[in-house]
Amino acid sequence: MKIFSADQIYQADKSTIKKEGITSDELMERAATQLFDWMHSRLRGTQVTVQLFCGIGNNGGDGLVLARKLNEHGYSIKVHVVNYSDKRSDDFLLNLERLKDGKVWPNFINEESDLPDISPNDIVVDAIFGIGLNRSPDEWVGNLINHINASQAFTLSVDVPSGLPLDRVPWEPSFVVRASYVLTFQLPKLVFFLPQTGVYVNQWEMLDIGLDRDYLNRTQTHFELIGRPEVLPLYRPRLKFSHKGTYGHSLIVGGSYGKIGAVQLACNSCLTVGSGLVTAFLPKCGYDAMQTAVPEVMVLTGSRDRNISGIEVPFEPTVVGIGIGIGQDDDTVSAFGAFLKRMGTPMVIDADGLNILSHKPDMLKDVPEMSVLTPHPKELERLIGKWSSDFEKLEKAKTFAAKYNVVIVIKGAHTITIYNGKGYVNTTGNPGMATAGSGDVLMGMITGLMAQGYSSVDAAIFGVYLHGLAGDLGVSTTGYEALRASTIIDHIGKAYAELFRQPEMEQNENG
Numbered sequence: 001m002k003i004f005s006a007d008q009i010y011q012a013d014k015s016t017i018k019k020e021g022i023t024s025d026e027l028m029e030r031a032a033t034q035l036f037d038w039m040h041s042r043l044r045g046t047q048v049t050v051q052l053f054c055g056i057g058n059n060g061g062d063g064l065v066l067a068r069k070l071n072e073h074g075y076s077i078k079v080h081v082v083n084y085s086d087k088r089s090d091d092f093l094l095n096l097e098r099l100k101d102g103k104v105w106p107n108f109i110n111e112e113s114d115l116p117d118i119s120p121n122d123i124v125v126d127a128i129f130g131i132g133l134n135r136s137p138d139e140w141v142g143n144l145i146n147h148i149n150a151s152q153a154f155t156l157s158v159d160v161p162s163g164l165p166l167d168r169v170p171w172e173p174s175f176v177v178r179a180s181y182v183l184t185f186q187l188p189k190l191v192f193f194l195p196q197t198g199v200y201v202n203q204w205e206m207l208d209i210g211l212d213r214d215y216l217n218r219t220q221t222h223f224e225l226i227g228r229p230e231v232l233p234l235y236r237p238r239l240k241f242s243h244k245g246t247y248g249h250s251l252i253v254g255g256s257y258g259k260i261g262a263v264q265l266a267c268n269s270c271l272t273v274g275s276g277l278v279t280a281f282l283p284k285c286g287y288d289a290m291q292t293a294v295p296e297v298m299v300l301t302g303s304r305d306r307n308i309s310g311i312e313v314p315f316e317p318t319v320v321g322i323g324i325g326i327g328q329d330d331d332t333v334s335a336f337g338a339f340l341k342r343m344g345t346p347m348v349i350d351a352d353g354l355n356i357l358s359h360k361p362d363m364l365k366d367v368p369e370m371s372v373l374t375p376h377p378k379e380l381e382r383l384i385g386k387w388s389s390d391f392e393k394l395e396k397a398k399t400f401a402a403k404y405n406v407v408i409v410i411k412g413a414h415t416i417t418i419y420n421g422k423g424y425v426n427t428t429g430n431p432g433m434a435t436a437g438s439g440d441v442l443m444g445m446i447t448g449l450m451a452q453g454y455s456s457v458d459a460a461i462f463g464v465y466l467h468g469l470a471g472d473l474g475v476s477t478t479g480y481e482a483l484r485a486s487t488i489i490d491h492i493g494k495a496y497a498e499l500f501r502q503p504e505m506e507q508n509e510n511g
């Protein structure tokens with residue numbers, strides 16, 4: 001699903017109005033009716049006080065329409081207009097009149113006003129600012145936002161948490177509503193998924209308001225949200241008349257004394273995701289452990305006991321995954337450099353492989369094009385330099401990926417795969433996966449997918465999604481804390497099956 005910018009959303013808005021021959025207030029009515037239906041279906045007339053805080057633009061207009069509908073259905077409401085500007089929008093004004101026609105008289109809050117009492121039992125509707133926010137809220141508005149946040153009331157934000165801009169980090173972090181729930185109109189917003197801005201969004205949901213499909217389909221975006229519908233078409237079915245050679249031969253190069261487990265995990269996940277053959281290349285000390293732990297994997301060792309030196313393999317691997325647990329000893333660094341120079345085919349580079357590249361940027365020119373780099377935030381920083389915000393991080397990563405023609409997988413709560421100027425935001429995974437070895441499993445999975453013929457970008461997007469899904473399935477039996485990297489591997493098979501599971505309702509309908 002595409003992630004649109006604020007400007008593009010305004011365009012979609014205009015295009016819908018033009019195409020359907022409706023007025024902008026009709027679209028607002030449609031949007032706010034969705035908000036009302038959502039609330040009404042959950043509250044079912046419960047006598048709770050709903051306090052609506054409405055700005056003076058169209059986000060506030062949505063809030064006013066919602067207030068009118070709640071009032072018509074007998075809910076107990078208090079409407080506050082947050083008077084932060086004289087430039088009230090037409091649809092706000094129209095709906096203010098309609099609200100007054102229904103005998104609801106809002107309380108106008110301005111700089112001098114006392115802040116209204118909010119009980120923790122109230123429901124707050126936050127319709128102060130929407131996607132039109134373009135500068136820091138004034139201090140008194142920020143204080144009101146703080147007051148809402150301190151109330152502990154359930155806070156439902158309309159479209160976006162007020163105070164959160166769509167294209168940058170907030171000017172003042174405390175001047176942003178911390179939403180319990182965001183009902184966003186039709187399209188996901190990038191800020192919901194970035195570490196610095198996602199913290200304002202506890203849960204979110206999209207409400208379809210019937211924006212012009214043509215416009216949405218033909219408009220290119222810089223980011224895409226990756227869910228099951230995006231991943232399914234990438235799946236490459238296995239053929240009946242195939243053999244292990246059809247699915248590639250992966251080479252996993254890694255390990256040093258005390259860090260052989262990383263290679264076991266990567267080899268295991270590489271096999272489990274479907275690589276036809278897997279060979280591990282290790283220092284000698286890892287030989288017995290590897291042969292015992294994963295019998296399906298073939299093992300080659302270098303000449304040294306505790307770390308990797310020359311990397312010599314007597315076959316042409318389909319794809320190489322390299323870097324986990326290799327350390328940065330001088331002979332390992334030169335072996336890594338020589339290997340990069342020799343290999344022409346795309347590889348997956350992780351962990352110390354990335355750290356070596358950060359310390360020896362000269363080697364970057366030898367990284368085969370279309371390789372996949374899988375840094376966590378610290379490794380990324382070493383690679384591309386510091387950034388001042390998540391937005392700058394993404395831009396720098398795009399520039400780096402373009403310069404070397406590689407795919408970068410920025411690991412995190414929402415892992416983002418960067419390639420060719422575009423970011424693919426993953427939706428699976430959970431905090432239990434922030435655990436030792438989780439990254440090694442991902443590296444093995446992406447390698448194993450490339451071995452089977454997935455392109456580098458598809459392997460990264462599909463692998464990240466499947467890895468997260470396996471973690472989500474695993475967590476249902478272990479809970480977050482006890483989830484281990486090996487549990488993720490144990491659930492890769494179920495994750496594949498889950499991709500093709502019919503939702504229960506469909507199953508029932510089909511008898």
Ligand SMILES: NC(=O)C1=CN([C@@H]2O[C@H](COP(=O)(O)OP(=O)(O)OC[C@H]3O[C@@H](n4cnc5c(N)ncnc54)[C@H](OP(=O)(O)O)[C@@H]3O)[C@@H](O)[C@H]2O)[C@@H](O)CC1
Nearest residue numbers: 013028057058059129130131132133134135136137159185
């Ligand atoms: N297609 C859709 O999805 C639909 C969207 N709809 C709704 O419209 C919402 C967007 O509405 P909006 O354009 O009127 O902007 P909104 O956020 O209400 O702000 C109001 C104005 O405030 C101003 N301003 C900005 N920053 C400021 C500041 N710090 N302090 C003071 N003032 C500030 C700025 O005006 P400026 O002063 O810059 O001229 C801005 O225009 C959207 O989120 C959704 O809820 C639906 O109704 C229908 C379908």
Ligand SMILES: [K+]
Nearest residue numbers: 126129160162
């Ligand atoms: K809002």
